[in-house]
Amino acid sequence: SQQGEEDPQALSIQEGENATMNCSYKTSINNLQWYRQNSGRGLVHLILIRSNEREKHSGRLRVTLDTSKKSSSLLITASRAADTASYFCATDGAGSARQLTFGSGTQLTVLP
Amino acid sequence: DAGITQSPRHKVTETGTPVTLRCHQTENHRYMYWYRQDPGHGLRLIHYSYGVKDTDKGEVSDGYSVSRSKTEDFLLTLESATSSQTSVYFCAISESRPGDTGELFFGEGSRLTVL
Numbered sequence: 001s002q003q004g005e006e007d008p009q010a011l012s013i014q015e016g017e018n019a020t021m022n023c024s025y026k027t028s029i030n031n032l033q034w035y036r037q038n039s040g041r042g043l044v045h046l047i048l049i050r051s052n053e054r055e056k057h058s059g060r061l062r063v064t065l066d067t068s069k070k071s072s073s074l075l076i077t078a079s080r081a082a083d084t085a086s087y088f089c090a091t092d093g094a095g096s097a098r099q100l101t102f103g104s105g106t107q108l109t110v111l112p
Numbered sequence: 113d114a115g116i117t118q119s120p121r122h123k124v125t126e127t128g129t130p131v132t133l134r135c136h137q138t139e140n141h142r143y144m145y146w147y148r149q150d151p152g153h154g155l156r157l158i159h160y161s162y163g164v165k166d167t168d169k170g171e172v173s174d175g176y177s178v179s180r181s182k183t184e185d186f187l188l189t190l191e192s193a194t195s196s197q198t199s200v201y202f203c204a205i206s207e208s209r210p211g212d213t214g215e216l217f218f219g220e221g222s223r224l225t226v227l
Contacts, residue, residue: 033215042202042218088154098143098162098209099170100216104154
């Protein structure tokens with residue numbers, strides 16, 4: 001079963017707009033990670049946020065984590081056409097610290 | 113880019129034949145993983161390894177076996193391929209446990225079609 005579920009499944013925006021993707025999960029976690037996958041390629045790690053952190057920034061990325069609601073959000077500011085990709089959240093599930101469980105992803109399309 | 117090579121990158125086979133996918137890393141990372149990716153399911157863990165000859169099952173391990181005789185190689189075997197195993201298979205490596213700071217580095221994937 002999937003630990004993380006992303007919302008929305010698909011998102012289409014104009015270049016320059018902000019994109020927000022959400023992730024909900026079911027069990028306690030140690031950390032939550034976000035990955036990006038360009039079409040036909042492997043996943044690339046974007047950012048990790050620990051369970052004791054509430055917000056983290058990396059360049060144009062902003063991630064929030066609300067452990068009380070078991071949810072996270074990924075914000076991409078000033079989006080570019082090159083941001084077009086699928087985005088996945090992944091959680092470790094505190095009881096299975098050797099593996100990550102991925103959601104089904106959000107397909108982001110940024111229109112030029 | 114992390115040194116991860118998957119082979120073959122594409123394979124078409126027939127139901128009932130054995131198939132082995134290879135993952136080779138040059139990073140000397142301890143942890144290695146095999147995931148499959150299917151539309152609507154995201155990535156699902158098949159098997160993982162936490163050291164040479166140390167492996168464990170993931171969420172969808174039925175019909176798959178793995179072996180790790182060397183740090184750098186992690187093999188995924190389908191003993192008798194079925195059409196339900198048509199998928200894109202990704203190998204990933206990690207230096208530390210996901211519960212610590214263990215970000216995963218992924219290979220480019222192996223697309224398997226079982227006719």
